[in-house]
Amino acid sequence: GKYRMIAFLVPNEKSDKPLYDFVVSVDSIEKMTGIDFFPKMDDATENSLEKSSDYKAWSFN
Helix, strand or coil, rough: CCCCEEECCCCCCCCCHHHHHHEEEEHHHHHCCCCCCCCCCCCHHHHHHHHCCCCCCCCCC
């Protein structure tokens, strides 16, 4: 099928900001944590998805 992924970096503090303000790429979270979250995904798909921080295909209600 078609894969999608999204990541959020949310500070541990009160905020009235919308959720989409905290969207970041999975790559950025992996670099900060040293964790490869999708090690079994083929590299071409993984690299393409992980670099994106596009949230427009997601609904935040």
